[in-house]
Amino acid sequence: MPVTWRTRFSPRPGLARVRGSWIAVAQIVVAATGAFLIGRYLLGHETPMIAATVSISSLGLARDARPRQVAETVVGMLTGILLSEALRLGVGSGWWQLAITLSVTMLVARFLSPSPAFAIAAAIQAAIAMILPVAPVPFTRLLDGVIGGVLAVVVTALLPRNPAAAALRDARAFFAGFDAAAARLVTGARRGDRLRAERGLEKARGLQPALDAWRTSLESGLSIARISPFLRGRRAELDRQARILHAMDLAMRNLRVVGRRIVYVVEDRQPRTVPGEVLAEIARAATLVGASLDDIAQEPIARESLLAIARRLDPAAMLPGESLGEQALLSSLRPLVVDLLVATGMPPAEARAAIPRI
Structure with missing residues (x-):
């Protein structure tokens, strides 16, 4: 792609810094x-x-x-x-x-x-x-x-800075990265494409800086809201974000586990359609969790979507007669669903109980 002087000297990054500062x-x-x-x-x-x-x-x-x-x-x-x-x-x-x-x-x-x-x-x-x-x-x-x-x-x-806006901006960046990583892993599982799976795993491993930025801005916002009389009304919103962040930290770690399992399983270049489709459903539900940061009405929708996935996450029932490796891949999706359910506000014990016993 040709690079012009307007591209090299674009004022947009500078204007974005001014707007944020x-x-x-x-x-x-x-x-x-x-x-x-x-x-x-x-x-x-x-x-x-x-x-x-x-x-x-x-x-x-x-x-x-x-x-x-x-x-x-x-x-x-x-x-x-x-x-x-x-x-x-x-x-x-x-x-x-x-x-x-x-x-x-x-x-x-x-x-x-x-x-x-x-x-x-x-x-x-x-x-x-x-x-x-x-x-x-x-x-x-x-x-x-x-x-x-x-x-x-x-x-x-x-004269507080806007902590909710900064935390929300960083949360969106994290969820965008989470969605991108999950999408690559879905493609790798569906096609039996090890290279796509490895790229998805690499993206999942690269989510830590985005999560750390979100945590920093959120903790800063919570600290300011505790002493600022003008931000006390934002404390409930920031507390909800803190609950989602904690759950998504665990979900991010479990996505890496899923990614490593996919990379291992697709070594034979055979498509893993069922686990790929289930992971795609989970990724769509995770997108709804991210959307709930802007619109709390999306939270119960995300919860119901995840519950529908959780109730049928029985590897033996979904993959009868398949190899242990493929069933283990499906099993690795169970903790990820639990973490996302907790992100929607469900108590951890209830989230774990929604998964069939195996």
């Missing part, structure tokens, strides 16, 4: 500006730069903006400022004092927290506090840092 940018602008105004005009500090930098650094543009994460970053920066101000009182300021300050700050930060980001945040603020001119009153910059950190946490609660 505007709330985070607004948070940073409000927090940093507010911290500067409080430090400059309310407290009379001549250069409250640290108040603004703490706000900017603690919020950031990262997807994980849960209040605890913001608070931990703030504590790290305040640790660096405190140590820098204390050491400046004892040894003064200069190049070798900067080296000592950075060494002490990073060692103390590593002792206090296992997070490397905590130590780096502390070191950055310690360096800024040490390099800036001496403040008229000791520990003034620590107060600026406290102001910036408090405003960062307050803005996280009062």
Whole structure:
């Protein structure tokens, strides 16, 4: 396919990043500006730069903006400022004092927290506090840092990012990958095509990053919803997503088991029509589970579809006289159906009871 300059320099990725970051940018602008105004005009500090930098650094543009994460970053920066101000009182300021300050700050930060980001945040603020001119009153910059950190946490609660939208976007990406992997495995089983089956297994193994992104945005959203008065109405929706995510994590793992079984069984290049058709039905039901994230009315439809599959998942009855390998393939679909039933809201015990005993 020819590649033109318009393709190479497409503005769409940049516009997508801007669209996804505007709330985070607004948070940073409000927090940093507010911290500067409080430090400059309310407290009379001549250069409250640290108040603004703490706000900017603690919020950031990262997807994980849960209040605890913001608070931990703030504590790290305040640790660096405190140590820098204390050491400046004892040894003064200069190049070798900067080296000592950075060494002490990073060692103390590593002792206090296992997070490397905590130590780096502390070191950055310690360096800024040490390099800036001496403040008229000791520990003034620590107060600026406290102001910036408090405003960062307050803005996280009062001007929250849209956690439900971010989690929903990541959930859709995961289900799209799940559907693609299942479709390849279905084709491999129906045609006895080992290459298609291997590609489906590869796609199933590659679902972990999408699931991790969904989990990160969902946990961030739940954390924000617990403290934000504007997002309490979204907690039920986010809790339902958390239940679906947990079940789909298990379903993803079982899809890999199914994929490995298909790759093994179709080694003889013979089509496995019955298991392929059953897996296709399961994949369609999984699509309904994904659709239920946007429309909860799809949830009972997905549950009934899965129950219809579960009630006849008896390998001996569906594949009389077939090889043990093919019956084992059909048996490997049973845990996958149970996980998807749990994703629709069915209790695990009831989901397991829906499968015939063998």
